[in-house]
Amino acid sequence: EPEVTQTPSHQVTQMGQEVILHCVPISNHLYFYWYRQILGQKVEFLVSFYNNEISEKSEIFDDQFSVERPDGSNFTLKIRSTKLEDSAMYFCASSESGGAGYEQYFGPGTRLTVT
């Protein structure tokens, strides 16, 4: 069964550094998403992406963050000048369509630790 993959599974970085989190969505999906879960808190929406542009972003997704689909398979989340509070599990998801009834398929997540 097709699945969303994410690399790395765990990333440790120093405060102020830039990180790029990688995702390979399911191949025929058109909508892509990033969510994050700070330890002990709920999963929060960051951004959605369709047709090579951001469809919607949350208040969390400020200028520190960016997303890119550099080729036909990868979908990346870049975090510039990381802060301690960026430590979280980051989930990538994809869906076949953007309609309400279309489920999103999630990757296993990347745990980002900022020291």
Added chain:
Amino acid sequence: AQSVTQLDSHVSVSEGTPVLLRCNYSSSYSPSLFWYVQHPNKGLQLLLKYTSAATLVKGINGFEAEFKKSETSFHLTKPSAHMSDAAEYFCVVSDRYSGTYKYIFGTGTRLKVLA
């Protein structure tokens, strides 16, 4: 704005006994609702979804959920718990009128199954 409330952060049941995980939603519109499960070190897996068709929804692994509009609830049930059901469960509402259908997550319920 749409929201979901998971009423129990932890639920413990004995193997072979019924499971009930409670979820209430808030929505101005007819919502799309989902239950996801997360096993340790795994991604979020869809258990079932409600998208305005039958109010009793059957999912994988013997789980089902009933959409009750009058009670604004979407509780997850299973007649007989297995040890392999031990995981974290998330109730999700799809935010329907905000451009892209982002997910709004509940805070999660950790299910423990006792031998």
